[in-house]
Amino acid sequence: MPNYNAVTPEIIAQLEKVAPGHVVVGADVNPDYSRDEMPIYGTRMPEVSIDVQSTEEVAGIMKICYENNIPVTTRGAGTGLAGGCTPICGGVVICTMRMNKILSYDLENFAVTVQPGVLLQQLADDALTHGCMYPPDPGEKMATLGGNVSTNAGGMRAVKYGCTRDYVRALTVVLPTGEITHFGSTVSKTSSGYSMTNLMVGSEGTLGVITEMTLKLIPAPKATISLMAPFEDLDACISTVPKVFMNHFKPQALEFFEKEILISSEEYLGKQVFPRQIEGTDVGAYLLMTFDGDSDDELDPIVERAAEMLLEEGALDVLVADTAPKLKDTWAARSSFLEGIEEQTKLLDECDVVVPVNKIADYVRFVNATGDQFDFTVKYFGHAGDGNLHIYTCSNDMAEDEFRKQVDAFMSAIYKKAVELGGQISGEHGIGMGKVKYLAEAVGPVNMQLMQGIKKVFDPKMILNPGKVCCTL
Ligand SMILES: Cc1cc2nc3c(=O)[nH]c(=O)nc-3n(C[C@H](O)[C@H](O)[C@H](O)COP(=O)(O)OP(=O)(O)OC[C@H]3O[C@@H](n4cnc5c(N)ncnc54)[C@H](O)[C@@H]3O)c2cc1C
Numbered sequence: 230m231p232n233y234n235a236v237t238p239e240i241i242a243q244l245e246k247v248a249p250g251h252v253v254v255g256a257d258v259n260p261d262y263s264r265d266e267m268p269i270y271g272t273r274m275p276e277v278s279i280d281v282q283s284t285e286e287v288a289g290i291m292k293i294c295y296e297n298n299i300p301v302t303t304r305g306a307g308t309g310l311a312g313g314c315t316p317i318c319g320g321v322v323i324c325t326m327r328m329n330k331i332l333s334y335d336l337e338n339f340a341v342t343v344q345p346g347v348l349l350q351q352l353a354d355d356a357l358t359h360g361c362m363y364p365p366d367p368g369e370k371m372a373t374l375g376g377n378v379s380t381n382a383g384g385m386r387a388v389k390y391g392c393t394r395d396y397v398r399a400l401t402v403v404l405p406t407g408e409i410t411h412f413g414s415t416v417s418k419t420s421s422g423y424s425m426t427n428l429m430v431g432s433e434g435t436l437g438v439i440t441e442m443t444l445k446l447i448p449a450p451k452a453t454i455s456l457m458a459p460f461e462d463l464d465a466c467i468s469t470v471p472k473v474f475m476n477h478f479k480p481q482a483l484e485f486f487e488k489e490i491l492i493s494s495e496e497y498l499g500k501q502v503f504p505r506q507i508e509g510t511d512v513g514a515y516l517l518m519t520f521d522g523d524s525d526d527e528l529d530p531i532v533e534r535a536a537e538m539l540l541e542e543g544a545l546d547v548l549v550a551d552t553a554p555k556l557k558d559t560w561a562a563r564s565s566f567l568e569g570i571e572e573q574t575k576l577l578d579e580c581d582v583v584v585p586v587n588k589i590a591d592y593v594r595f596v597n598a599t600g601d602q603f604d605f606t607v608k609y610f611g612h613a614g615d616g617n618l619h620i621y622t623c624s625n626d627m628a629e630d631e632f633r634k635q636v637d638a639f640m641s642a643i644y645k646k647a648v649e650l651g652g653q654i655s656g657e658h659g660i661g662m663g664k665v666k667y668l669a670e671a672v673g674p675v676n677m678q679l680m681q682g683i684k685k686v687f688d689p690k691m692i693l694n695p696g697k698v699c700c701t702l
Contacts, residue, residue, distance in 0.1 A: 345375025
């Protein structure tokens with residue numbers, strides 16, 4: 230581990246000067262700041278936490294920590310699933326949740342400028358009042374936009390609209406030295422040197438602290454319809470996915486899941502939305518897709534054609550959600566899978582692998598066969614439209630050491646298979662500290678050294694979010 234200094238009373242006094250009233254020390258620090266949603270990767274309390282209020286405050290804090298060689302970890306809402314905001318070396322946690330203002334709209338250029346602690350749901354709702362949509366739609370709506378940009382969050386609509394990266398126009402960033410810099414601008418295209426904006430997106434708080442963001446918006450679609458297609462088994466369900474694209478459909482969302490995971494989510498919500506039997510046949514798996522457009526008249530023929538295709542591919546039925554309450558219930562059930570699993574599970578780890586769409590069925594078969602060799606239960610669901618699968622290892626009765634050992638063997642095998650099929654380690658949750666080893670195995674030493682070189686240019690003393698993405702301690 231790099232040789233960091235402890236936060237002394239003198240340093241606390243300096244921090245108090247740049248962030249008066251916001252410096253919290255020792256036992257008063259909120260215990261949540263020791264972790265994100267995946268404590269299995271490790272937890273540690275920081276010595277100090279500061280709920281920052283401005284770019285200048287962040288710059289002042291970074292300057293002090295840089296001069297004194299103190300590790301700093303940036304935290305948004307702490308909903309990450311890779312241990313990204315866990316302050317594994319202690320030091321200072323900067324939390325952005327109070328920098329939560331939507332600063333301005335530029336409706337002529339379809340852009341909005343926000344502070345990093347604005348929540349995804351806050352922007353989604355506010356943008357609609359201006360007739361606009363912010364398309365990225367990750368499952369956790371209470372995550373901050375700073376966290377979304379830093380993890381390049383994906384979500385349900387990525388299949389049509391892309392991920393957070395595609396909506397980041399400009400950033401204000403505080404570098405580990407405390408310097409303030411700006412990357413990108415409101416323009417919609419650029420060929421102006423290396424894309425520093427893109428480098429920041431998905432860098433998981435290892436290169437700088439994002440303190441302001443200009444994000445792209447689009448005109449809000451006026452009509453949305455979802456189709457639920459129950460299938461007898463998972464194989465038939467997943468095999469249908471490439472056909473959706475081959476038939477030139479452009480769904481806004483395309484998700485698959487098995488019945489077991491749906492039941493945990495419906496139990497968590499206390500409401501059954503999806504049918505479990507169709508005319509005496511047990512449903513094994515479901516495809517859920519949404520189409521959006523300018524009017525119901527535009528969508529009706531698309532929906533009709535999609536329903537015909539689904540039935541031809543073996544769907545037991547096709548159910549339509551075309552009213553606001555039906556859409557809300559349908560997507561609430563889909564959005565609560567993780568909460569449903571968490572509620573029923575003591576020990577949990579996850580893999581957020583992404584494979585080519587036409588390889589999903591092969592990959593799921595491999596995951597099932599591999600999972601059978603271990604003592605934990607494997608549960609999964611996926612953004613079928615973009616090949617991004619969330620695979621969970623769950624146990625209520627294994628000893629933690631044994632769980633970790635078996636999970637490591639399982640994860641190594643399934644990551645290796647994903648890479649063989651042309652996939653990648655993380656589709657949207659990031660690497661954090663939980664997946665550094667698997668990333669290194671997947672991309673090899675040359676790429677790891679390139680990433681470590683970039684890290685050193687931004688952060689020569691390696692004080693910002695140590696032990697994450699491409700660096701181990
Ligand atoms: C129920 C549930 C569902 C989820 N569904 C999805 C999903 O569908 N798609 C998806 O992509 N993710 C999903 N996630 C994961 C999580 O919500 C995202 O990773 C989200 O982007 C994290 O945002 P956050 O504000 O919680 O960030 P945190 O967890 O606080 O931090 C995440 C990373 O970003 C860095 N960071 C945060 N803010 C800044 C900043 N201002 N400057 C620099 N670095 C910063 C941190 O250091 C850390 O490395 C889900 C999580 C849960 C619990």
